[in-house]
Amino acid sequence: MGLAEEAQKVAAEFEYSAKDVNNGVKEFIKQMDEGLQKQGAQMSQIPTYVTAVPNGTEKGLYMAVDLGGTNFRVCSIQLHGNSTFSLTQSKVAIPRDLMVAKTSEELFAFLAKQIAKFLETHHNEHYHSTIRRRTTVSDPRGFKDEEIFSLGFTFSFPVNQVGINKGTLIRWTKGFDIADAVGKDVCAMLQEEIDALHLPVRVAALVNDTVGTLMARSYTSPGKTGTLLGAIFGTGTNGAYVEKLSKVTKLTSSGSADYDKSTGEMIVNTEWGSFDNSMSHLPNTPYDTALDAESVNPGIQMFEKRVSGMFLGEILRRAILSLLSNKDIGLFTDEDSSRNDVSSTTCISEHSKLYQQWGLDTSFLSIAHGDNSAGLKVTRQALDGQYGVSAPSKEDAEAVQVIARAIGRRAARLSAVAIGAVVIATEKLKKPEAIATVGDKEPGEDEMVDVGVDGSLVEFYPGFEDYMREALREVDGIGAWGEKRIRIGIAKDGSGVGAALIALVADKAMKGDLAKFGEHSTSEAEVPQPRKLISHPLRHELQVHAEAPSNINTACYFYLKLNISNLSKIRSPSTKKTIEHLINPNSNISSLQIRAKISPSHLVITATTMPSLIQSALALESLGNLTGGLGFLLAPRLSLSFFVRDSTLITPLSLSLLQMLGGITIALAVPLVVAYPDTPTGVAHRRSAYLTLGAGEAIIVPLMLAWRGSEGCPFSDGFVFGGAGVLAGICAFRAFVLGVRPELMQAKGGRKGL
Template sequence: MTGTSKELFGFLASKVSDFINDHLGEHFEEMKTRTGEDEHIFKLGFTFSFPINQTAVNRGTLLRWTKGFDVVDAIGKDVCLMLQEELDALDLKTHVAALVNDTVGTLMSRAYTFPGNHTTVAGVILGTGTNCAYIESMPAITKLDHSAQPDAIANVPNMIVNTEWGAFDDELLVMPMTIYDRELDGHTPNPGAQMFEKRVSGMFLGELLRCVVADLIDRNVLFGGRSSTPLITPWSQDTSVLSRMQADITPDLETVNNIVTREFEIPSCTYDERVALKTIVDAIGRRSAYLSGAVISGLLRHTKSIGGPRPVDIGVDGSVFEFYPDYEIMMREAIAIALGSEVEQAISIGIAKDGSGVGAALCALVA
């Protein structure tokens, strides 16, 4: 995704305009006549799922792009001000009241929609990208200057922290680096960055599969060495291909065979080749889920959330968690390995459907 910041934020403002026109229409025009020229009618919660330096509830400068975006002239600028300028240009009477990372929104949405005896300690995104926000005790946040406002900080026991865990271990001190990870990384606009995300999130799983299959064809291991345009074209496969293969429980793996002929454009494949593909898919999906479970385990251990007065709950949003077959089961396997099966069974993990949007609305409401 390339272009200019004006094009990007102008497009976002146009979508806000469409929403207002579709749902308010003439009523909005009547409301405008009752407000001053510089007055706003609506508060907007702005979900922005990229690394920022947030300095206020509705102020934050973009640090870098992820997930394939590369709008260079936006880096270092305040994303709220850029959106506000485009909203004002369309006279939408809308104020950007809260800037919210999608993980923070997911945490808030889950806590709001899942009340009860549980304590929601984290919001996790497992979709096109991956990230997490969690509740941290204020004394543990050493980045803050606690001497600047000691009274205010003393009265706020906790703060939500956006981890940007997609960039965990970019130095690859812990995670393995396969030849396929290296090839995929070279196809991205940010090589060497977001290395955890490139092993976990939905944007990259299909490309990993393509890299593996293409290599095995080159080695004459699959399909008699026959390749095709989709298999030599980066980003031609998406995560839905893996999901459908993973879900195939037919005796002859007919779904896998159909994907080979229709998506890979390979005329035919043997049963053994289908089994091999299913094994590759399982390895890619399992690694993603196990890495997700590992970082969740580390977060719970760091915050000492387990064993408190209330059971721990984690809200998750994203297509990989919601639709990839057995993803939560595999993720829980990793948590059980790290923390023990009793701890894993005591943790509640649930979908916060459209959590980033709902959470942003909640933040705007109270801003």
Template sequence: MNDSLAEKLQNITSQFLPPAAELSEIADQFKKEMTKGLSGEGCLKMLRSFLPSPTGQEKGTYITIDFGGTNIRIQVVELLGVGKTRIKEQLLFPLKNPTANYDYTSPSATAEELFDFIAAQIGKLIETNQSYLLGHTFSFPCQQLSVNRASLLSWTKEIKTSGMEGQEITTLLKAALQRANLHRVIPVAIINDTTGTLLTASYRNPRATIGSICGTGHNTCYLEPWEPTTGKPMIINMESGNFNKFFLSPYDKVLDQSSEKTAQQALEKAVAGHYLGEIARLLLFDLWQQGLLFANFGKQVFHQPYSLKTRDLANFLEDSTPQLAVISSWLQKNCRIPKPALEECSALKTVASLVSTRSARLITATYAGVLQHIDPKLSHQHVIAVDGSLFEKMPHYQANMQQALVDIFQEKARHISLVLVKDGSGTGAAIAAAVCQ
């Protein structure tokens, strides 16, 4: 690797890999923002779920809706007690299907049409002579008003159905169920996917105190021991992607300026899978502009926004061949570079590692802030429940999180376990329906 490229990468490394002392400072800042947020100030929304942790002994059969994107999943979930659950029935369906000539995500579709479609799918799954309580995971920005009331603030994830923003989701669902003559299906709880992850984990293990999504997006919730308005334990959805008390690299600032909503979701833009490929692309494009990479090739190299995907970074990190043949092949195919130099392939792998590792370390620093808030001396065992493709599939991601915990807490890190909780949205909605009774 030439000296100029090596020097530049070393400079970038110093920006992207915060040392232990800086991680501890970020954790402290996050803890302070939590305290502010509980009083209605600061960058964390600290939204009340109105739900405590389950006991693990809840039982019964529930209908659940998992609505977090353009595909919806409906399940019949049985809670068996002693932390055990069973999926009895399941139906997955898209909200738009050109072949079937429908699209309930477009502005031309109404809220009534959308929920009538959902209600019709529920009708396919249930016994008509049986009563069901329904838990609904609805993973869009909402104002939570009670355990069963949440108003949509704004659509995300390519959904633009009209007449929804500002509406109470459960009211729309109840009306659709009535129109479908599903009078025995009774919605009782509405949550987001982060809360669902924590509920699923804590049903199995009472030590689970933090739930988090580390995938395309990012958010974290936790069990607040002393919620100010009730004085009782309650799960708080922090909307932690909006945390902004950490160093932003020049590449983060460029990404933010080109985003739809500038000066918002600073942490999410630095750590979530939707953005990691773009941060890496901006880094590599900067190296190209300075003549340090692919100097003989034109603008097409890393010029197109979001042309580099997070799954590409995962493939780069998995390349353990002596000549980095996987990365070389990718460059030949996607950038039309006939013979990439080994040092150029190595630079791609280094950049992928920096972006991914920073994501893991920043998120872990926020977990540390939560733990310091709820257990300042870290005298208890804690389980952090995580769902999402980054945590599950990105090479070295979990190991980087674990190392960050050690960097912050040293020997006390042994009190903390990171646990993958897959697809907690459906089971979590069933648990929410059980807990709120």
């Protein structure tokens, strides 16, 4: 058998027939359903807690960060509301020492600092609001115009996601190794470091890049129908699609997850690379078997090993080696140049990459597959220049090309199995308005099923989409007409634009607006306009800006969803009870303790709270000083009559001295009054006031007691002992606060703020 015939024989091993496609679709749907029902299925079917997709009318400014390997990317995305957006981004390399840091705080603090630098560089006006936040954190007038950026966090490491912005790290990969981060919520770790810098940023969503692909496509796709599926066919392969919540039974049965249910849908991350790991329906060849056996994860990701770009080159390399092992067919050998049109001896170097595992890049398949040059000149040049094959013949190139095309075609047809299974399982082709005859020329816009794809295979591999569509037409339940209704479009930057859009969905869920999210507006005026969303605890009030809250409960719910952990930071029991009452009207706090003012753009909730201990002490002491001082000034004779042993001791000199003492007493009330408010100025003056007054009292008390025993003391024993006792008590309280409980000096809500 000659070289051409042998190559055709090898290529035939990669044939994936229409029958195989249909059997694959049925098995794919079966494994999808299993993954929706239970943990540990071959296809994970991971709930993402993203419960809506955009339609292109959304507007707003959002942020995204992407930690996917050795680089960290920060983006801001301005959504224009007409399916277009503007993107600003920066990228920085992660220092090697931080990838293996002793604590997670070191890495996440670095990430937060990059966000701060990005804001300072690209959003200077908003960055200055963070400066105001640092200096006016306890001031009711502070940062009222500050805008909170909602941020989508693409974290490309294995996580156990339990909410739209909650997920614990399972393990590190890609060279990272920070032990204390494992098992911790990655969003919370990033938020903590963001809060430490007082940045106006909220980590709103934990993002998978495949889900981001779906979201990015749904925003930019033409027409009124939202995107059903986002798929990646590149170095790896995966898909995420919109599923009915009622079918995600493993989620609803757990009852522990927190997510919005108003849309009745949720995006599911299939992790379809692991489809049919048991190999009951996937095609197999000796080259696939050998590749899997020598891979780092034998028996795992079997679908991906037949579809993704990481593996196609290796499959071709092993197929070529099988031809090279047959000396009778003469691949890459032509000692007398009889088969070589360049009249040169053909041979392969013993150091050729074709003899090295993973030595053949998948990009070579694209070159060989699409080569229409005379005598396959392009393919031959690639074999010569990149793979150590000296002067390959046309027949050599043709043999390689026929096998490369067979491998690429099989990958595309397997990809169609995944797409077709999702389309059929979701019944998107069965809507009544979609019924049409084969004679119809083109489906209507509202009949289209939109699929967003990304990755080098689908974008650059010649004919990949054509092969997919060929297989889709062969799927029972899709056919020629259904295939026309499947619109496949490129979706770029799922980790950037897609992540920002997921942050937008998280905002909508927080505000309770997802029920209408994704509906197309009939006029521009109906396009939702995002308002500023901020929260900050004041001494006596909780201030929440939200989008036209319908009631107090909802508005306060927005506040808590902004960062639910903030509730634990509120130190005032009455304020905390007020908040708890607002989210749980059945609690036993009286509604009389709540005062609220609602306007179309904001809500101010005022709780009737008691002053803190330090404030009560300052108030009482100030009142005592002012009352006593005024008495000494305005009625010195009457005042002295209470203190002296004998009225004959009241003289013009003693009256003048008492009035002077009254002025000093009033003056001493000033630092107490200044220290009363829970503001940075007030808090800063408390320690100095207590130190100064305490030192004076510590001197006066022993002097009063010593003077009592002298003959010249005009004061009665009752006044001396009473006055010394009061001053000693005040002095002891100051010592307790300064030495034992200095935190009492702080503002009631804490200096850190929320």
